[in-house]
Amino acid sequence: METILKVFIYRDGARPIFHQPHLRGIYASEGWFMRLMEANRQFVTRDPEKAHLFYLPYSARQLEMALYVPDSHDMKPLSIFLRDYVNMIAAKYPFWNRTHGSDHFLVACHDWGPYTVTEHEELCKNTIKALCNADQSEGIFVGGKDVSLPETTIRTPRKPLRNVGGNRVSQRPILAFFAGNMHGRVRPTLLKYWSDRDVDMKVYGPLPIRVSRKMSYVQHMKSSKYCICPMGHEVNSPRIVEAIYYECVPVIIADNFVLPFSEVLDWSAFSVVVAEKDIPKLKEILLAIPMRRYLKMQINVKMVQKHFLWNPRPVRYDLFHMILHSIWFSRLNQIQIPSS
Structure with missing residues (x-):
């Protein structure tokens, strides 16, 4: 992975839903991954023709904060927004349509992460979804394709490793x-x-x-x-x-x-x-x-x-690398080796 993998990050999408990582609280995993992915030089390529994976850089937490009407119990506006974004990406670039989204991935830690994809069939069925809410019983998270994202509580974003360690x-x-x-x-x-x-x-x-x-x-x-x-x-x-x-x-x-x-x-x-x-x-x-x-x-x-561990700068085998490896591993498993 370290020598081969290249990821293209779509620049499309306005803040705060896109490109604005939420780094504090129980949903911080999606924000930390976004922050470290967008700052990465090893794995990120600006040339989409060289990319093995395509990252949809939205935050489910920011999506909820921007679009959910409190007490409405209606998540449909969130999934419609994401559906429209994916349709725009598919119309603007050739990459989604080449694989019907199966080399694209999203990272969502908010509990509602699975439900933000339900209005777009290819996004729901083909895209690799890294989700904290990795529940196999609901029919959205697919074991073996989707990725279980660890949920991490970050109380102090400037010191994400504060208090790590324990008693003998x-x-x-x-x-x-x-x-x-x-x-x-x-x-x-x-x-x-x-x-x-x-x-x-x-x-x-x-x-x-x-x-x-x-x-x-x-x-x-x-x-x-x-x-x-x-x-x-x-x-x-x-x-x-x-x-x-x-x-x-x-x-x-x-x-x-x-x-x-x-x-x-x-x-x-x-x-x-x-x-x-x-x-x-x-x-x-x-x-x-x-x-x-x-x-x-x-x-x-x-x-x-x-x-x-979330390190302010990624270190080999840390949480950033583990998540990226799981996504890469999932994609490799999906690619069918042609029979000779």
Whole structure:
């Protein structure tokens, strides 16, 4: 990839929806990728005839902020806008029509990312979609073609790696920890079975002030062996990457979620995936993991951490490179080798 891949970025499209990366918050992955891609000299070409991939540089977060009418529950204006943009690209340049969009890609972390493509059939079916909301059950995200985009919470864009690191295992007295808002189908079930039920299982809704005064959210993650990462409204959760940042073994509870970089990373080596129906048995499942295996998983969390970091300037094997590799890998898999 490093010696071959060339990407053409369409200059078309007005800010803020295009070319204006949103670098803060839980949807920052799409903005960081855009920022680093547009500044890149290694992979970007200005000659579209030399390009292997074509990037549609829009932000689903900015699209939502610009076009969504609050409380309307109507995402159609967003998908119509994107449909019209793609039709303009297809009419202005020859590149879309050569492959019907299958060598084009988009990167969208907002929960609504999948739903912004539904008004354009080729965009929905052919284009490589790098989505945080990588839910195989809805029929929009296609496993093996589309790319699961890690969701990263960036609180300080000038210091994206702030607080990365964690306590040694001997300083992790908490078996499992979760705190967060109660939305979606999984979290209320988690709270029902584990809130105030067990001293080893620190499970809360939003972290109570009486608790956070003594130990912050980040300190809880750094002091826990396992960090519970249940889905919210959608299958993705920024807690998965947070857990990796704080060297806590992620416990992922989200049926139908396609884990990022599965083509190169063995998630079973550094995380635990628990079926939604098994939430009542959560402690039993974690205690059944031998200490030797837990220690190996925790070491592996530290080893894979470099693959989930946003560096202000990209470094080999970091998150920018991993996402781009997944997109490139997907495109290579789509290209049919002609039979001799």
